[in-house]
Amino acid sequence: MPGCSSHPATSRRPDDANHTIKSLTQCLRGYRAAGLRVGLVPTMGFLHGGHRALINGSVARCDITVASIFVNSTQFGPNEVLDCYPRALEQDHELCRTAGVSLIFVPDASEIYPPGFQTTVEPGPVAEPLCGAERPGHFRGVATVVTKLFNIVQPDLAFFGQKDFKQCAVIRQMVRDLNLPIEIVTVPTVRKPDGLALSSRNSYLSPVDRQRARCLSQGLLAAQAAYGEGERDSERLIAMARAHMSEVDQLQYLQLVDARALEPVPGLVDRPTALCVAAYVGTTRLIDNVLLDIASNSRADLVLAQHRAAS
Numbered sequence: 451m452p453g454c455s456s457h458p459a460t461s462r463r464p465d466d467a468n469h470t471i472k473s474l475t476q477c478l479r480g481y482r483a484a485g486l487r488v489g490l491v492p493t494m495g496f497l498h499g500g501h502r503a504l505i506n507g508s509v510a511r512c513d514i515t516v517a518s519i520f521v522n523s524t525q526f527g528p529n530e531v532l533d534c535y536p537r538a539l540e541q542d543h544e545l546c547r548t549a550g551v552s553l554i555f556v557p558d559a560s561e562i563y564p565p566g567f568q569t570t571v572e573p574g575p576v577a578e579p580l581c582g583a584e585r586p587g588h589f590r591g592v593a594t595v596v597t598k599l600f601n602i603v604q605p606d607l608a609f610f611g612q613k614d615f616k617q618c619a620v621i622r623q624m625v626r627d628l629n630l631p632i633e634i635v636t637v638p639t640v641r642k643p644d645g646l647a648l649s650s651r652n653s654y655l656s657p658v659d660r661q662r663a664r665c666l667s668q669g670l671l672a673a674q675a676a677y678g679e680g681e682r683d684s685e686r687l688i689a690m691a692r693a694h695m696s697e698v699d700q701l702q703y704l705q706l707v708d709a710r711a712l713e714p715v716p717g718l719v720d721r722p723t724a725l726c727v728a729a730y731v732g733t734t735r736l737i738d739n740v741l742l743d744i745a746s747n748s749r750a751d752l753v754l755a756q757h758r759a760a761s
């Protein structure tokens with residue numbers, strides 16, 4: 451892996467990562483001059499198989515893959531503790547290396563938000579449905595840091611997980627609205643063999659809560675299966691999913707929304723939709739979703755089958 455940083459190695463920060471914008475852009479300038487295609491995978495670290503799927507997608511389509519690892523303070527709400535976010539830089543580094551990442555970007559907070567920083571990117575109404583109300587300012591933080599990463603890396607393609615369905619919608623809208631010359635690629639959700647969507651936040655779950663958390667994907671996948679068998683009544687699909695979710699401590703939302711506009715779809719499901727859930731299991735807030743769309747269902751099933759076969 452070509453590392454360009456002149457920073458000293460520490461146990462927390464592997465020495466062949468780039469910690470400054472300057473060192474990263476120096477590397478990228480050469481690659482771009484050589485006409486190489488650059489892919490960006492933005493992450494907050496504590497990497498798992500979901501992040502690996504994004505990296506695999508980039509490695510397959512790009513000559514150079516940049517993975518950023520940055521726990522972005524501006525997307526955390528007042529009740530979310532930034533310092534508690536799980537971190538494992540050395541393991542992250544190993545995963546990046548084995549997955550074929552070309553450049554790792556691990557900036558300090560002051561590199562991204564230097565003293566005097568004051569300009570933000572405010573998403574429009576697309577940020578309001580689903581978790582917008584519960585997490586005020588969250589998507590402003592996401593849109594701002596992603597814009598900054600896009601400007602720093604100037605990738606040809608950027609990879610995001612379907613697991614964060616709403617985030618994908620906000621970023622796609624932002625790219626359209628601001629004419630950002632980047633192709634956004636959405637990668638299907640990677641799940642544990644029992645269905646739980648991989649997430650860095652799963653590390654917060656106690657063993658008992660980890661078992662209870664399965665009910666979210668069980669509900670979603672049951673509704674998806676019913677949809678696959680021809681059920682098209684949105685209330686019945688939601689009720690079917692909800693029936694599995696009695697074990698969660700707080701169901702924040704369980705909604706069937708238009709896959710593009712994110713508006714709730716009442717009555718008949720007559721277009722591609724997503725069934726989205728956010729819930730607290732113990733003190734951990736988890737999100738998940740499935741697409742109800744015949745074409746993408748078969749793709750998601752294929753990914754799940756491949757993941758199961760590999761694990």
Ligand code: AMP
Binds near residue numbers: 494647648
């Ligand atoms: P995070 O590090 O949680 O901010 O996530 C970084 C990227 O990885 C985002 O685009 C997420 O949507 C994506 N991601 C997280 N979990 C998964 C998963 N289970 N499957 C696919 N992508 C994921």
